[in-house]
Amino acid sequence: LQKTLSLLLLSLLILLGLGLVQPPYGETMYERFQRQHVDSKQRGVTSLYCNTMMQTRGMTRPRCKQFNTFIHADIGAFNNICRTPNIRCKNGRMNCHAGALRVTVCSLTGGSPPNECKYQATQNCRYECRGSFRHVIIACEANPLVPVQFDG
Secondary structure, eight states, X not given: OHHHHXXXXXXXXXXXXXXXXXXXXXXXXXXXXXXXXXXXXXXXXXXXXXXXXXXXXXXXXXXXXXXXXXXXXXXXXXXXXXXXXXXXXTTXXXXXXXXXXXXXXXXXXXXXOOOSOHHHHHHTOEEEEEEEEEEEEEEEETTTTEEEEEOO
8 A cells, every 4th residue: 555655646746747737726827927927017116026026926935036027017918929920939839929018027136045944935035126128928828828938
């Protein structure tokens, strides 16, 4: 029985690693994209904005994410980008699309190294921020096409 459970656990871990099983919290790729990159109600380009958004959006646990781009647009703007001609993504797939949008880039300036205490790591992540209107590349999937990954 113990050997069977060990094999089952190993199989589940392999499937999770390959991305074939939904995360336990049930977040789709589209929902993850929205959580990590979409803020249609930007409140300003300050370090406080980045520090708050990175923490509330779950990108400081279990370790500080090095950088993240928040895109300040509504779903209509993303739908328009997903309708542009396909271009090659960094991973070689041909499901990326390009457009220009207002963004805020949050870059890690300091934080504690990852450790066993997730809450301690969360409290020590510090970010600086840069806002701009720039060219973005987004991977889109499904029918109808929705954004699933920020490619650059």
